[in-house]
Amino acid sequence: MAPVDFVQGTLDVVVLQAVAHGPVHGYDVARFIHEHSDGTLRVLDGALYTALHRLEARGWIAAEWGLSEKGKRAKFYRLTTAGRRALKAEIASWAAYVHAMGKVLSAKPQG
Amino acid sequence: MGANWKWRPYRRVFPSHLDAGVDDELRFHLSERVEALMAEGLSEDAARAQALAEFGDVHDVRRTLVAVDAGIERRRRRTEWIVSVWSDVRYAARTLRRAPRFTLAALTTLGLGVGLASMVIGAADAVLLRPLPYHEPERLVSLHEITRADSAYYSVAFASLRDLERQGRAFAGLAGSSLRARNLTGRGQPQRVWSDIVSPNFFDVLGVRPFLGRAFRRDENTAGRNRVAVISYGLWEQLGSDPDLLGSVVRIDDLPHEIVGVAPLGFQPPDEFGRREPVALYTPLSIDDDSFAPDNHGDHELNAIARLAPRITVAQAQADVDRVWAWLAKTYPDSNRDLTAHIRPLGADLVHEVREPMLVLVGAVALLWLVASVNLATLMLVQFIGRQREIAVRTALGASRPRVLQMLVVQGAVVALAGSAIGLAFGMALIKVFSRLVPTDVPRAVEMSIDWQVAAAVIVLSIVAGIAVGLVPAWRVSRAAVSDTLRSAERRMVSASAVRWRSILVTSEIALSLILLTGCALLLKSFVTLVGVDLGFLTDRVLTMRIELPGSRYPTADDRLRFFEQLASRVGALPDVQAVAFANRFPLRGGWGGGMYLADQRERMIEVDLQAVSAGYFATLGIPVLRGRGLETSDRTGSLPVAVVNAAFAAKYFPDRDAVGRHLLRNEQEPSITIVGVVGDVRRAGKAEPVAPGVYLPAAQTALYPVRLADFAIRSSHDPHALVPSIQAAVLTIDRELPIGNVRTLSEVVGDSLALRRLQVGLISVFAALALVLTVVGVYGVAACAAAQRTVEFGVRVALGATPSDILRLVLTQSAALIAGGLVVGIAGALAFARWMESLLFEVRPHDPATLAAVSLLLVAVAMVASYVPARRAARIDPADALRAE
Numbered sequence: 001m002a003p004v005d006f007v008q009g010t011l012d013v014v015v016l017q018a019v020a021h022g023p024v025h026g027y028d029v030a031r032f033i034h035e036h037s038d039g040t041l042r043v044l045d046g047a048l049y050t051a052l053h054r055l056e057a058r059g060w061i062a063a064e065w066g067l068s069e070k071g072k073r074a075k076f077y078r079l080t081t082a083g084r085r086a087l088k089a090e091i092a093s094w095a096a097y098v099h100a101m102g103k104v105l106s107a108k109p110q111g
Numbered sequence: 112m113g114a115n116w117k118w119r120p121y122r123r124v125f126p127s128h129l130d131a132g133v134d135d136e137l138r139f140h141l142s143e144r145v146e147a148l149m150a151e152g153l154s155e156d157a158a159r160a161q162a163l164a165e166f167g168d169v170h171d172v173r174r175t176l177v178a179v180d181a182g183i184e185r186r187r188r189r190t191e192w193i194v195s196v197w198s199d200v201r202y203a204a205r206t207l208r209r210a211p212r213f214t215l216a217a218l219t220t221l222g223l224g225v226g227l228a229s230m231v232i233g234a235a236d237a238v239l240l241r242p243l244p245y246h247e248p249e250r251l252v253s254l255h256e257i258t259r260a261d262s263a264y265y266s267v268a269f270a271s272l273r274d275l276e277r278q279g280r281a282f283a284g285l286a287g288s289s290l291r292a293r294n295l296t297g298r299g300q301p302q303r304v305w306s307d308i309v310s311p312n313f314f315d316v317l318g319v320r321p322f323l324g325r326a327f328r329r330d331e332n333t334a335g336r337n338r339v340a341v342i343s344y345g346l347w348e349q350l351g352s353d354p355d356l357l358g359s360v361v362r363i364d365d366l367p368h369e370i371v372g373v374a375p376l377g378f379q380p381p382d383e384f385g386r387r388e389p390v391a392l393y394t395p396l397s398i399d400d401d402s403f404a405p406d407n408h409g410d411h412e413l414n415a416i417a418r419l420a421p422r423i424t425v426a427q428a429q430a431d432v433d434r435v436w437a438w439l440a441k442t443y444p445d446s447n448r449d450l451t452a453h454i455r456p457l458g459a460d461l462v463h464e465v466r467e468p469m470l471v472l473v474g475a476v477a478l479l480w481l482v483a484s485v486n487l488a489t490l491m492l493v494q495f496i497g498r499q500r501e502i503a504v505r506t507a508l509g510a511s512r513p514r515v516l517q518m519l520v521v522q523g524a525v526v527a528l529a530g531s532a533i534g535l536a537f538g539m540a541l542i543k544v545f546s547r548l549v550p551t552d553v554p555r556a557v558e559m560s561i562d563w564q565v566a567a568a569v570i571v572l573s574i575v576a577g578i579a580v581g582l583v584p585a586w587r588v589s590r591a592a593v594s595d596t597l598r599s600a601e602r603r604m605v606s607a608s609a610v611r612w613r614s615i616l617v618t619s620e621i622a623l624s625l626i627l628l629t630g631c632a633l634l635l636k637s638f639v640t641l642v643g644v645d646l647g648f649l650t651d652r653v654l655t656m657r658i659e660l661p662g663s664r665y666p667t668a669d670d671r672l673r674f675f676e677q678l679a680s681r682v683g684a685l686p687d688v689q690a691v692a693f694a695n696r697f698p699l700r701g702g703w704g705g706g707m708y709l710a711d712q713r714e715r716m717i718e719v720d721l722q723a724v725s726a727g728y729f730a731t732l733g734i735p736v737l738r739g740r741g742l743e744t745s746d747r748t749g750s751l752p753v754a755v756v757n758a759a760f761a762a763k764y765f766p767d768r769d770a771v772g773r774h775l776l777r778n779e780q781e782p783s784i785t786i787v788g789v790v791g792d793v794r795r796a797g798k799a800e801p802v803a804p805g806v807y808l809p810a811a812q813t814a815l816y817p818v819r820l821a822d823f824a825i826r827s828s829h830d831p832h833a834l835v836p837s838i839q840a841a842v843l844t845i846d847r848e849l850p851i852g853n854v855r856t857l858s859e860v861v862g863d864s865l866a867l868r869r870l871q872v873g874l875i876s877v878f879a880a881l882a883l884v885l886t887v888v889g890v891y892g893v894a895a896c897a898a899a900q901r902t903v904e905f906g907v908r909v910a911l912g913a914t915p916s917d918i919l920r921l922v923l924t925q926s927a928a929l930i931a932g933g934l935v936v937g938i939a940g941a942l943a944f945a946r947w948m949e950s951l952l953f954e955v956r957p958h959d960p961a962t963l964a965a966v967s968l969l970l971v972a973v974a975m976v977a978s979y980v981p982a983r984r985a986a987r988i989d990p991a992d993a994l995r996a997e
Contacts, residue, residue: 025136025139025140026136026139026140027139027140027143027144030140030144044165044166044167045140045144045165045166045167046166046167046168046169046171046172047167047172049136049137049140049172049176050172050175050176050179053175053176053179053180053183054179056179056183057179057182057183057186068139068143072139072142073135073139074136074139075132075135075136075139
């Protein structure tokens, strides 16, 4: 499958999902997205950082400085309670969307 | 790595730690990526190129991140600040709970100051500032006629108003109105109500639309067509709030009137302002109603209002009025020779008599508020000094000075907020009492309230004052060096600057109190002088009343005379009635002035107070006959025209001759009038008014005077009010349709005329007393504090041989210096304040030295006593104890 660009507004959901499982730094977030989409979702790393900081400003994720597994100083992100709630809602609405799309696209037009 | 990024310029815009954070984060990302790519086998250069390519525009991303982070940082700081203020608020609340004496004193001081201030400001706002409830009230003016000789204000003659309507050019509309009590029957219980008889365009001039129905039509001003009425909203409610009331007929003074409209809720005509009884109905003024003498320019019966034409100023309108009155003076010299007219903005006119008393009250309460604030400042200073050690500990533990300042300022604000909330609640209760206490001639008293604007202003001012008075001591206290305070904490050492600051506060408190006390004393002295003024006539047990005889049944002066003579003989026969009299007006109930000539000086017209009175007038009022005789019942039309003059007249025009036997002329054609007696002077217009030369003409010589007989009076041996039913019965046996109105004893009238002054003096006395108490507390506090601070020094002095009286003298000298300083400033302020309120003083000069001396002495004595108590305690010190305290 050829790589596709992010649909407007969907990057935030992916970033929230990437930080959902505990403090991760920006580089981890980028790797997570590349690996789990098998390279299909194409995004510049810079855009990920912009999304991270904007989500922080919105209060959905919190950031603090820590040490990476290799012992380097890095900024770690985690979901806040508000972020977790937002992510849940986004996932549910995505699932509904995908389900509806699948149903429509697998149906055969009649007449 | 990334050394060539061009981001330096942004360092100036954002705090460097934000830049550094973003840079560290991006650097970490890129280095991780480069490492990973190199692990996959790329060369370092290729890896870096790919990492940058995957990243995008580093410069652009970085700029965005720094901006987003700056926003996060701003919000974080704001939250932090709010949290710190909130914790200060809770801390202040705890501190205040732990210091109940301070809290009680501070809240009482502020509550009193704010309560009284909000009451007075709310009252002044209602009376002086709120716009009149009419359309474009600033375009409305009132019109009065004034006499050239003594500038007395009169209502406007109906005829003159109509001439102005025809000839004036500056007005969009002119209307007159006249209040009258009338009988309302034919619907519900018969009742006596106040009515306003108004020009048909009255509502149009005010720009007020009826709530229901219509106002009057232009042509409803003739005897046949004026049987229509607009009723007040209150009367409409009282009659059942029934829309079908429109078109129904009620009887007003026994004549059927159709109700055509209902005035809006809360509507008051301008002549109702300053009255307690509401006006219940309006009927159109008829051009052929005899009681308004449509062709007589000498009867001043109407309260006149006008709306200025567009773009016309008050000055231009005045010029227009001057032109018309000049024409009137030429055309009707008999009545208008000495009259001009004056227009005033309606709002100012309605309050012109209470404006100054209200402003002086505002000034007085402002002074009290200042004293209270200063007192609060001294309380706070003491409280802060008591906490100096705690503050030093905080500072030592790392609290910055702004942080400590914030804590103390927040405490000031909390005290101010709590105090002003208590004060406002107090003020709201007070203003209800106040609006009931103010005399009926204060306009809009019923509207007095503390509205949200006044409340907001008072709260904001209190908080600003609270912060301001908290800030200075807080600044002083927070400045004290940590180590010094901690080391000397046991000694409770108070910094010298704090004592200096307290001294300044107490000095200003004394000065402010002196100003307030002086104003109070001057008003009190005026009031006592005024109450003591002899009116020159009896007021006790003299009951006066108004009986308006309708022109339809009493067309001539002789008809009216006959009615009153009959009434006098009937009422005079009642038990307990000692004397009866009638006149055009009795003293304190209006009057009549006019021109006369002395028979031997015909070229010079003199302006005198003229009254037409019955023979019993002088006996009823107890006015002594000084020379010659009084008026007799035999002085009638057909006998010799006679007059009695007052002592002031005799002294002014016949200073070296006997006035009795001299002759007067009303105007040149009429017969000469012989002066037959001289009577004592009276103050017709009230205690504060001067005595004018006066001439009394016999009521039975009707050709001598143009005014109507309308006032009737009795003097009784007991409570005269008990006689009212018998008098009314006597009136009804002569004429079944005559009401009597305005029934009051002269002492009631005198009491009412002093009511506003009495209230004002009472209030200012309360303010001054409170200021005095606060000052005593302040002086006591500062003396006690200063004495405590010098305990060790006194101990040493006593140990070295100083006697207790030496110590006493030492402390008192310090207090005396403060008091003297306050006195000097206060006297200067008091002189300025007294000059400002000069117009309210009665026969007392604003710089009255006796008053100033008395007030200063009082203040000095009280302040010295207040500082003597702590001084004596200091003087009794045991040197061993004092030194052990070291």
